[in-house]
Amino acid sequence: xxxxxxxxxxxxxxxxxxxxxxxxxxxxxxxxxxxxxxxxxxxxxxxxxxxxxxxxxxxxxxxxxxxxxxxxxxxxxxxxxxxxxxxxxxxxxxxxxxxxxxxxxxxxxxxxxx
Amino acid sequence: xxxxxxxxxxxxxxxxxxxxxxxxxxxxxxxxxxxxxxxxxxxxxxxxxxxxxxxxxxxxxxxxxxxxxxxxxxxxxxxxxxxxxxxxxxxxxxxxxxxxxxxxxxxxxxxxxxxxx
Numbered sequence: 513x514x515x516x517x518x519x520x521x522x523x524x525x526x527x528x529x530x531x532x533x534x535x536x537x538x539x540x541x542x543x544x545x546x547x548x549x550x551x552x553x554x555x556x557x558x559x560x561x562x563x564x565x566x567x568x569x570x571x572x573x574x575x576x577x578x579x580x581x582x583x584x585x586x587x588x589x590x591x592x593x594x595x596x597x598x599x600x601x602x603x604x605x606x607x608x609x610x611x612x613x614x615x616x617x618x619x620x621x622x623x624x625x626x
Numbered sequence: 627x628x629x630x631x632x633x634x635x636x637x638x639x640x641x642x643x644x645x646x647x648x649x650x651x652x653x654x655x656x657x658x659x660x661x662x663x664x665x666x667x668x669x670x671x672x673x674x675x676x677x678x679x680x681x682x683x684x685x686x687x688x689x690x691x692x693x694x695x696x697x698x699x700x701x702x703x704x705x706x707x708x709x710x711x712x713x714x715x716x717x718x719x720x721x722x723x724x725x726x727x728x729x730x731x732x733x734x735x736x737x738x739x740x741x742x743x
Contacts, residue, residue: 515669516669545730545731547731547733552735552736553735554630554732554733554734554735554736555716555718555731555733555736556733557730557731557732560730568729568730571730603670605670610729613658613675613677613722614672615672615731617662617669617670617671618669619667619668619669620669620670
């Protein structure tokens with residue numbers, strides 16, 4: 513069974529540009545989460561989808577971040593325009609049930625904004 | 627809001643040494659507790675978890691953790707580390723009965739463990 517996959521694994525962009533990260537959850541997992549780790553600090557929750565609906569987006573830092581999950585399958589996270597402080601590792605995770613008891617994580621996307 | 631503290635940012639040990647990584651959380655209600663590990667170049671993997679019952683939980687690869695409710699702690703232990711345990715370890719907590727972001731996983735800042743051969 514394929515795990516959670518994220519693309520790209522690395523992205524280097526200039527300040528002001530746009531970047532779109534993609535996450536493919538494990539097939540059949542309705543719950544999809546985005547997390548971010550900035551500058552070696554703690555991994556922070558960004559948002560949670562249940563199928564195509566945003567269940568909780570309280571962790572989204574500002575309106576430069578837009579997450580979508582059209583059709584309830586893969587999800588994208590767009591940063592527009594990117595700022596220096598957006599650099600970090602963006603993790604995606606999925607689970608069959610809500611509540612965070614059994615999350616499967618992707619390998620993350622390392623985003624560097626120069 | 628809940629928070630998780632991992633006091634050791636980087637731990638260096640020789641093989642066969644014993645390991646204890648500290649984790650403290652702040653939340654007054656019922657919590658689920660987790661330790662995740664990220665080996666170099668790999669994704670985050672669940673090492674062990676505590677939901678209820680016996681506060682001493684055993685995970686994969688000989689790791690265990692003890693939940694001490696009075697101390698709000700969930701320290702990770704291994705009696706004898708191996709070179710292959712070199713990785714970054716994250717403690718995490720969520721409050722499944724809470725509302726809002728408290729239901730989601732809150733991570734500590736991670737502890738990098740380096741085991742010298």
